[in-house]
Amino acid sequence: MTHDLVMNDALTGVDSRAGTDTAHGPMDEDAFRAFYDRTSRAVWVYLARVTGDRQLADDLLQEVFYRFFRARATHTDEAHRRNSLFCFATNIARDANRRKVRTRHEAVPVDLEENAEVLRVDARVAERFEASTDLARAMATLKPVQREMLWLAYALGSSHAEIAEILGIRSGSVKILLLRARRKMAALLGRPAREKR
Amino acid sequence: MSECTRQQEIVALVRAGRWPDGCEDDARAHVAACADCTESVQIAMLLTDDYRAALRTARVPGSGLVWWRMQRRAREEAARNAARVVTLVQGICVVLGIALAVQILGAENLTHAFARWNLPLILGLTLTLALAPAVVAVYLALSGD
Numbered sequence: 001m002t003h004d005l006v007m008n009d010a011l012t013g014v015d016s017r018a019g020t021d022t023a024h025g026p027m028d029e030d031a032f033r034a035f036y037d038r039t040s041r042a043v044w045v046y047l048a049r050v051t052g053d054r055q056l057a058d059d060l061l062q063e064v065f066y067r068f069f070r071a072r073a074t075h076t077d078e079a080h081r082r083n084s085l086f087c088f089a090t091n092i093a094r095d096a097n098r099r100k101v102r103t104r105h106e107a108v109p110v111d112l113e114e115n116a117e118v119l120r121v122d123a124r125v126a127e128r129f130e131a132s133t134d135l136a137r138a139m140a141t142l143k144p145v146q147r148e149m150l151w152l153a154y155a156l157g158s159s160h161a162e163i164a165e166i167l168g169i170r171s172g173s174v175k176i177l178l179l180r181a182r183r184k185m186a187a188l189l190g191r192p193a194r195e196k197r
Numbered sequence: 198m199s200e201c202t203r204q205q206e207i208v209a210l211v212r213a214g215r216w217p218d219g220c221e222d223d224a225r226a227h228v229a230a231c232a233d234c235t236e237s238v239q240i241a242m243l244l245t246d247d248y249r250a251a252l253r254t255a256r257v258p259g260s261g262l263v264w265w266r267m268q269r270r271a272r273e274e275a276a277r278n279a280a281r282v283v284t285l286v287q288g289i290c291v292v293l294g295i296a297l298a299v300q301i302l303g304a305e306n307l308t309h310a311f312a313r314w315n316l317p318l319i320l321g322l323t324l325t326l327a328l329a330p331a332v333v334a335v336y337l338a339l340s341g342d
Contacts, residue, residue, distance in 0.1 A: 033260035040260070045251040061257060066267050135243055154241040155248040157212045159205070179200050186236050189243070 026072040036065060039082060042156065043089050049155075050093045050147050051100070052140050060096055064089045079162075086156075086166045090148055097144050138188035145169075146181035153178055201233040211241040279337050286333045290326055297322045 027035060043064055047057035068088045075081035139147050148167055152158040163178070164171040207228060210216045216238060217225055228234045297319065 029264055033264055036260040036263060040257040040263075041252050041255040044255045044257050045248060048251065048255075049247075062263060062266060065263060066270060069267055070271065135247055150240070150244065151248075154208060154212075154237075154244040157209065175200065182236060182240055185240055189240075 026074065027069070032069060035081065039085060040065070043085060046086065046089055046151060046156070047093055049139060049151050050090070050144065051096055052136070053100075056096055056100075060089075060092050064092050067092070083158075083162050083165050086152070087168070090166055090168075093148075094144060134189055138185055141188055142181065142184060145177070146184065149174070149178050149181050150185055201231050201237075203227055203231070204234055204237050207234045208237055208241045211238055212245050216242070282333055282337070286329050290329055293322050293326055297326070 040061065044057050044061050047060045047064070048054045051057060051060070064085065068085050071084075071088075073084060075084060139150075142150070145167065149163060152163045152166060158166065160174040160178070161171055163169075163174050167174075169177070203224075207216075207224060210220045210224060213219075228238055
């Protein structure tokens, strides 16, 4: 794993040592920049996977850190601070997903002939951005909260308590919701979900 | 529905890159026998690989640039809030000024106006008009933003 990966592997505990000295009150510039360097890539990837849109993730990243910083909250430790950051990311991504749905309903029909070149470029870009992979398709089919859960649990390694805190749901519900999300994902990926016990 | 108690441990092995070669035989044997953990391993491997690949290609703006943009945006928001307060106070001042002018100009002379009308009220209006901008200025100077 590269240094960058370790430094940006939020919620994993790999970098739990980093930033522990600053994880209390509101941050000054140095503390903020160090925290941003540690977490920004993980947040960006989370936004990209949860919204299914890398360009949107670019736009939302700044918003997440801005709102997080403006909240001037105090945190007990680095993990608490990261969870709080991902909580902001989740809420902002949900808002963006809702706006996307509304915009899609109001979308103006595209002239395919006229925009053929643009569409070809878009297709190439989409291909490069893994949009055509099975995983991306399966993620796109899941409900937003299922995408968030699976990503937090399996990609970021969050515990059930952390997932509950980030997603704003009861801790006791995480286990069952995560199980359902995993089975749905497995079914979408062509691995038949196990029969209910 | 219930899930295997060893699932988080198995997922942690995958995320740490210790699956399948870097882990104990016991863990491998468990996964081979447990359908829940097999499914979790498959999904964890997919998502972890995707996460690592995405981290490598992620292009995020530098922390200095983000900090500068945030400061600029905070200043703009503070200026907008201040402008709102100033506009509100200006509106109140204009209304009070008009009320004062009507009272004074409506009377035959200034002495009569003070005598006929309520002296404390006129003085109050005049003081408010004079002090309101100062109060706003102090508020804006002392507010955190």
